[in-house]
Amino acid sequence: MFIEEVISRIWQPVTNRYKECYDEAVRCNPEELYNNIVSDMNKKNNTTDKWINITILETSGCPHCNRNGIFLGCSFCDYFSRNIAGYAKMAALNKIDSNLYAKAVRRKFEQQRGVLVDPGVSELISGHDCLNPEELTDEAFDEMFNQGNLFNRKAMFFYLETRASSINEKKLAKLKGKIGRKVVIEFGAEVANEWIRNHWLNKGITDENIYSAIENIRRIGFFSNANILIGIPGMNGRQSLELFKDTFDILDTAGADYILCSPLIRQGYTMQNYLFQEFRDNPTLIETGVTRGNSTGLPEIFTVFDAIFWVISERSESLKKLILGPVFFPPYLNFIQNLYKGDPNEIIVNKVLLAIEKFNEQRDYSELIKIRKEVLDSSYYNEYKRRMENLQGKEGIQETFSTVAEEISKKMWPEQWRTKFEIFKSELLEYK
Numbered sequence: 001m002f003i004e005e006v007i008s009r010i011w012q013p014v015t016n017r018y019k020e021c022y023d024e025a026v027r028c029n030p031e032e033l034y035n036n037i038v039s040d041m042n043k044k045n046n047t048t049d050k051w052i053n054i055t056i057l058e059t060s061g062c063p064h065c066n067r068n069g070i071f072l073g074c075s076f077c078d079y080f081s082r083n084i085a086g087y088a089k090m091a092a093l094n095k096i097d098s099n100l101y102a103k104a105v106r107r108k109f110e111q112q113r114g115v116l117v118d119p120g121v122s123e124l125i126s127g128h129d130c131l132n133p134e135e136l137t138d139e140a141f142d143e144m145f146n147q148g149n150l151f152n153r154k155a156m157f158f159y160l161e162t163r164a165s166s167i168n169e170k171k172l173a174k175l176k177g178k179i180g181r182k183v184v185i186e187f188g189a190e191v192a193n194e195w196i197r198n199h200w201l202n203k204g205i206t207d208e209n210i211y212s213a214i215e216n217i218r219r220i221g222f223f224s225n226a227n228i229l230i231g232i233p234g235m236n237g238r239q240s241l242e243l244f245k246d247t248f249d250i251l252d253t254a255g256a257d258y259i260l261c262s263p264l265i266r267q268g269y270t271m272q273n274y275l276f277q278e279f280r281d282n283p284t285l286i287e288t289g290v291t292r293g294n295s296t297g298l299p300e301i302f303t304v305f306d307a308i309f310w311v312i313s314e315r316s317e318s319l320k321k322l323i324l325g326p327v328f329f330p331p332y333l334n335f336i337q338n339l340y341k342g343d344p345n346e347i348i349v350n351k352v353l354l355a356i357e358k359f360n361e362q363r364d365y366s367e368l369i370k371i372r373k374e375v376l377d378s379s380y381y382n383e384y385k386r387r388m389e390n391l392q393g394k395e396g397i398q399e400t401f402s403t404v405a406e407e408i409s410k411k412m413w414p415e416q417w418r419t420k421f422e423i424f425k426s427e428l429l430e431y432k
């Protein structure tokens with residue numbers, strides 16, 4: 001696929017670095033490597049806020065992203081590049097001694113979260129694909145969930161992250177009664193359109209994977225949490241908002257218990273950051289609304305505001321399902337705040353940020369309702385609305401992607417860009 005070629009090119013430096021780290025680690029004595037991994041006691045990878053404790057498991061990484069040492073995962077995601085040596089060491093340990101790998105996963109969890117401590121009200125364990133035996137091997141799964149409790153009592157809410165394709169009843173049954181009073185299984189659906197999900201976001205997840213995940217989770221008595229994006233890299237704000245609404249409705253109708261929304265964040269080796277680095281001032285992409293100078297790679301604050309407000313006002317019966325992603329919302333709001341420092345529109349933007357924060361922290365949307373009129377009356381919002389109306393909506397997505405793919409092809413493969421672009425165009429024929 002075109003997108004796989006693009007992503008593997010963007011990630012080439014990481015693939016190279018990973019190979020060096022892995023080759024060195026795999027030559028180590030297993031005990032030495034284990035000791036080296038667990039000796040880093042200070043490296044905390046968990047965050048706590050009022051509602052939820054998030055512990056990022058240290059493993060060999062997401063098997064969808066790290067494909068035998070070649071990195072080509074989802075185009076919008078970079079959980080890895082900052083700790084590439086850590087993933088390489090864990091993968092090497094798994095290769096040379098799978099029992100020690102399993103022990104290291106548990107030990108690292110305990111270093112971060114403590115041994116048999118009181119759980120918070122909500123505990124989230126975020127591997128990448130926790131139910132996939134390539135990441136949490138059978139031994140590691142057993143160490144985590146069968147060899148003694150993780151906490152001194154069950155958490156009220158226990159969240160576990162995985163991919164929809166790894167969710168099956170047999171695996172879910174192994175968690176039953178072990179981890180929390182209410183178990184929520186999180187997976188990325190990202191967008192309801194299967195072509196975009198796979199040919200543009202490189203997710204490798206079918207609609208069927210998503211529907212059967214929701215069904216299997218329900219059947220076992222757990223709760224499903226489908227994660228979706230506000231903002232798609234390579235798309236303009238109007239298209240992103242329209243797709244967000246479609247996606248929310250489709251997942252709601254499919255029976256997802258929760259729908260967790262995350263704004264796109266420009267970081268690391270992602271497509272959105274690549275567009276920012278290479279095309280933020282490209283006139284062709286600026287005309288499509290895909291890039292916007294220094295704001296490239298982030299949804300505009302009013303796109304996020306409109307998305308949340310749409311659920312509050314038009315889908316109020318499903319509002320209880322809406323969760324603002326605890327991992328990506330805070331940095332997104334921060335990013336926007338910094339972007340607008342000293343800007344003439346800083347005041348209205350800050351009011352929107354505060355209202356979203358209040359909704360996020362207290363589930364209180366009164367502030368959002370209160371400032372809605374002020375936002376609608378502001379010249380900045382009206383200018384945004386006019387800009388959006390002049391952009392192509394979802395009926396023009398193929399054309400927008402085509403323009404972006406052509407620009408990327410020219411930049412990445414100046415000598416053979418036509419051939420690469422032809423590959424994309426033939427894939428685009430299957431767009432529905």
Ligand code: SF4
Pocket residue numbers: 062063064065073074077078079128163188203
């Ligand atoms: S979004 Fe999830 S599945 Fe995709 S690369 Fe990132 S961790 Fe892996």
